Amino acid sequence: MDQYPRWLPFAMVAIFAVNWAYLVATRPPWDGNSYLPGILQPIQVIILMLIAAMSARLVLLSGTKNSLALIGLGVVLDLVIGGTLLQLEVPLYLDTIGSVLVAVILGPxxxxLTATISQGILSIMYPPATIFYMINVVVGWAAGLFAKMGGFTTAFSVGLSGLVTGVLAGMSAAPLMALGLGDAPIVNQTNPEELLMKFYGIFFGALTSPGAISDVLDKILVFGVVSLIARWIAQRFHIHKPVFEYRSQIS
Structure with a gap:
């Protein structure tokens, strides 16, 4: 099912590179909660233009009505569920449940792409989301890869896939925490050794923080929920060869 153009991964990496470079260059202030009025507007415009271009190209090249409708559902689930839990300030996000659902049915x-679209839209309503959008893209991509490898065939494989994906998400967030934020304590460092040591301190601190642990639990829960509903959703959208059945198709 994952028959999207080969340029799509490179386009997603390009969006991430522009995003990350902008953050490193401007080092916007960040307190974890507050909005960042004005300072992220240029990057939002660039990201949304790239998202629009990718989406239009996919519609013309490889999209079918059913798969595009499923991607739309995934975007809505990401925004509605993730936004609701964000407002409730609970220690779980579930903001990738739609992206993971699409990934295990249609592929990485x-x-x-679903994560890219949903995070691009979210960045307009909640600018700090722009900083960490790549994490959700990694989660969506990894879910599709695990589905291809049989990661949604048993309860154990689902839990293990969610665990590994949660760790990958933490590893994706750590460099952004270390270099992308204006209040990081390495801003004024000129000694290369001190700068490197502080970078490693922030990097591994982010990996072992309570937020990282919560992220792992979140991904395990997301993968578990998706494993329960994926087959039913695939049937409703008339997807006859979902990716999570890949193992059984080739065995």
Whole structure:
């Protein structure tokens, strides 16, 4: 099912590179909660233009009505569920449940695209989301890859896939925490050794923080929920060869 153009992964990486470079260059202030009025507007415009271009190209090249409708559902689930839990300030996000659902049915490219679209829209309503959008893209992509490898066939494989994906999400967030934020304590460092040591301190601190642990639990829960509803959703959208059945198709 994952028959999207080969350029799609490179386009997603390009969006991430522009995003990350902008953050490193401007080092916007960040307190974890507050809005960042004005300072992220240029990057939002660039990201949304790239998202619009990718989406239009996919519609013309490889989209079918059913798969595009499923991607739309995934975007809505990401925004509604993730936004609701964000407002409730609970220690779980579930903001990738739609992207993971799309990924295990249509494949990693579709999952990554769903996360890209939903996070691009979210960045307009909640600018700090722009900083960490790549994390959700990694989650969507990884879910599709695990589905292809049989990661949604048993309860154990689902839990293990969610665990590994949660760790990958933490590893994706750590460099952004270390270099992308204006209040990081390495801003004024000129000694290369001191700068490197502080970078490693922030990087591994982010990996072992309570937020990282919560992220792992969140991904395990997301993968578990998706494993329960994926087959039913695939049937409703008339997807006859979902990716999570890949193992049984080739065995």
């Amino acid at each position: 490219s579709a999952g990554g």
